[in-house]
Amino acid sequence: MNALGIARLTEAQRVALRYFMERKTAKQIALELGITPKAVELRLKGARDALGVSTSAEAARMLAAAENNSAFRETLGGSTEVADSTSSRPYPAIDSESGESGQARDRKVMSEARAAFTHQPDRWQAGIGWPLPTEGNERNGLSLGARLLWPFLAICGIGVSVGTLVICGSLLSIACVAIVHLFH
Amino acid sequence: MWHVVLFNILMMAASVYALGWGGAPERIFALMTIVAFYATIRVHHDGFLKLDVDLFLVDLAFFCGLYFLSLFSTRFWPIWMTALQGVTVLSHAVILAPVPSGVGYAILEQVWSWPMEILLIVATFRHRQRLAWNGTDRPWTTSFMRSERPRLP
Numbered sequence: 001m002n003a004l005g006i007a008r009l010t011e012a013q014r015v016a017l018r019y020f021m022e023r024k025t026a027k028q029i030a031l032e033l034g035i036t037p038k039a040v041e042l043r044l045k046g047a048r049d050a051l052g053v054s055t056s057a058e059a060a061r062m063l064a065a066a067e068n069n070s071a072f073r074e075t076l077g078g079s080t081e082v083a084d085s086t087s088s089r090p091y092p093a094i095d096s097e098s099g100e101s102g103q104a105r106d107r108k109v110m111s112e113a114r115a116a117f118t119h120q121p122d123r124w125q126a127g128i129g130w131p132l133p134t135e136g137n138e139r140n141g142l143s144l145g146a147r148l149l150w151p152f153l154a155i156c157g158i159g160v161s162v163g164t165l166v167i168c169g170s171l172l173s174i175a176c177v178a179i180v181h182l183f184h
Numbered sequence: 185m186w187h188v189v190l191f192n193i194l195m196m197a198a199s200v201y202a203l204g205w206g207g208a209p210e211r212i213f214a215l216m217t218i219v220a221f222y223a224t225i226r227v228h229h230d231g232f233l234k235l236d237v238d239l240f241l242v243d244l245a246f247f248c249g250l251y252f253l254s255l256f257s258t259r260f261w262p263i264w265m266t267a268l269q270g271v272t273v274l275s276h277a278v279i280l281a282p283v284p285s286g287v288g289y290a291i292l293e294q295v296w297s298w299p300m301e302i303l304l305i306v307a308t309f310r311h312r313q314r315l316a317w318n319g320t321d322r323p324w325t326t327s328f329m330r331s332e333r334p335r336l337p
Binding site for chain 1: 254255257258260263266267268270271313316317318322325
């Protein structure tokens, strides 16, 4: 346990980490706290630096373990209420009677939660969908048909946009030249 | 020629960033870019005065590679990279116009590489953000093949 690192965490960083453990995104945390998503990311980065870890998940786990936060285990340990209200990510159940030490159990739970997240099926987008990341859906969950079709639709979009821009630019430059000739 | 030097610096920076800090799709794209860049240097000798078939084939192969990448990636950016490369492939048609323009051919052939390199840097940066946030960033998906679409009640 990095006790010195935990002690160095500011209250703002702790709050951000607690929200993070509730599977909230930076935007959701920012909305809750009335700050910008960038500020949330900075707080999480500060927390990671203070604890000497590379991921926010690890930092949140360390804080939760340090605070002996029972909500942490509930969140990861099968509280469907919390899981359902924040995201559809599956959480594995833990056996509280297994006799493992708190830290070892936290580590096991964190590893299982991470594995569940890693192998979580991608969320399907209805219809053809948009080939852009949206809030809460960073991954490309487009169907095969949409994946096959979108590059060609995008080619048409880029072609039409650039063509329109070039034509408008040409007309504008012609108009400018005509105006200059008119006044001379 | 300053734009060539500037582009080379941009491409080198984007490739190093993607190869060093990117996920599998970013790294593969960076490698494909480098291969396509050197293939272009080797096959292109005659300026842009007539249709360069070898250059067209290099662009087409790069397009096909990107299209394949976009089918299996969990990222959205390969779709846009494929589209930009598709426009590059179509740009060869400019030289077949009734009044061909060598300058127009040259510009349309090269201009799309700039947003592609910038997009690669953004993609790698966002990958690092997801990695810091989630602790993991799965690169590939085949879930669209397994029919995991939720059933309607």
